[in-house]
Amino acid sequence: DIVMTQSPDSLAVSLGERATINCKSSQSVLYSSNNKNYLGWYQQKPGQPPKLLIYWASTRESGVPDRFSGSGSGTDFTLTVSSLQAEDVAVYYCQQYYSIPFTFGQGTRLEIK
């Protein structure tokens, strides 16, 4: 199984400031034949299902604000919220869909400082 490890476990950032969440996979999720990273990011607010924000490590899902961006390749990935808004308070998960079993990171709780 590919193990996904996120850091930090929790993060407090002031409104308008940048938030950065890291995700590391135990093996590469880059498929060389198409140069795609099989890595997604989700946002989960209390009482709601996860919502897909980013796929292919850096492609924003339709309707996702452009303050959310994803980067990285191979085994190391980052989700950045460029200017934190109150509505961004949530738990964020990375997920690899490179191979079965699909696996998720443990989650990072993002709060307002």
Place this chain on the structure above:
Amino acid sequence: QLQLQESGPGLVKPSETLSLTCTVSGGSIRSSSYYWGWIRQPPGKGLEWIGSIYYSGNTYYNPSLKSRVTISVDTSKNQFSLNLSSVTAADTAVYYCATYYYDDNGYSPFDYWGQGTLLTVSS
């Protein structure tokens, strides 16, 4: 817009079998390339993929649960179901159904999710 809705008993006794159903609306469960899956989340914890099914009946299970899991599909009702046998308190979780597709690029992430249903294992 695809919508998924889980349904189930809410409470199951230890050692019994958990049964949940996901009803798909706004699209056909027979849609080419779409796979239908179950994911669970224990209270206050992270996400665990349980398994997935294609409308043809092909199934894929998490090895950690494979011995206890059966996923089935009923195309006439546009539903798919999860059975988890010999449950314990550790199986208490919110259970989500979700979908992804598989094409020339391989797998995709889960783009549509149900709202989830809390399943408690208790005597």
